[in-house]
Amino acid sequence: MSLKQRRVDKGLILIAGEWDQLAPLLATLSQSERTLLEKSWPGPTTWRLPNNGFVPDCVTGGRSTVAVRLSTHPVVANITALFGRPIISTSANPSSCEPARTALKCKHYFGERLTVIPGALGGLKRPTVIKDLKTQQILRQ
Numbered sequence: 001m002s003l004k005q006r007r008v009d010k011g012l013i014l015i016a017g018e019w020d021q022l023a024p025l026l027a028t029l030s031q032s033e034r035t036l037l038e039k040s041w042p043g044p045t046t047w048r049l050p051n052n053g054f055v056p057d058c059v060t061g062g063r064s065t066v067a068v069r070l071s072t073h074p075v076v077a078n079i080t081a082l083f084g085r086p087i088i089s090t091s092a093n094p095s096s097c098e099p100a101r102t103a104l105k106c107k108h109y110f111g112e113r114l115t116v117i118p119g120a121l122g123g124l125k126r127p128t129v130i131k132d133l134k135t136q137q138i139l140r141q
Contacts, residue, residue, distance in 0.1 A: 003113060006095040011061025013046055014068045014086040017077030021085050024054040025068060033133055041070035044122070046130040048139065059088060067130060073122050091127065099127070 016022050019041075026034065028050060037047060048065040055066045068086070071077070080087055092100040093109055100106035103118040110116075130140040 003110065004090065004093070004095050006090075008058065009061045010095075011063060011067060012059050013089045014055065014059065014066060015071045015076050015080070015089040016068070016086040017071060017073075017080040019070065021080055022068060022070065025049050025052060025066065028052055029133070036133065036136070037070075042072040043070070044124055044128045045069065046128045046140075048130065048132045050134070065132070069128060071122075075119060 019026075026037075026049075029037075040047075046067050046069040048063075048067050051060055051064055051066045060066045069089070076087070076089075092106045097109065100109055101121060103116045106114070106116045127140065129138060131138055
């Protein structure tokens with residue numbers, strides 16, 4: 001969190017490439033909650049789900065929920081397939097700065113403190129929408 005100058009209580013997002021990688025977080029959901037997820041996943045919607053003790057506080061920001069997205073990005077699919085579980089996702093920028101959309105911008109922000117691996121982005125102009133599964137409240141538009 002120090003590299004991004006981001007408060008720990010903001011939490012991070014977990015991303016997965018396959019449904020089964022999220023099984024511990026999906027186990028206690030109702031059928032209607034699963035249906036909501038199925039309508040938007042895989043895709044650019046991040047949902048805050050009950051944590052069920054699966055994810056540590058350093059990822060959840062100390063909340064009883066965790067932000068999760070099922071991605072279609074091929075790099076996410078490959079990394080999570082090799083790892084066998086979700087990985088942490090965050091934008092490539094210091095807190096309160098615009099996300100880096102190029103390797104050059106990322107180098108500008110972080111210099112030698114971060115190894116930048118150039119590659120294709122997901123094509124979104126804005127960060128993903130974040131919704132709370134229990135309340136369906138939009139937390140980030």
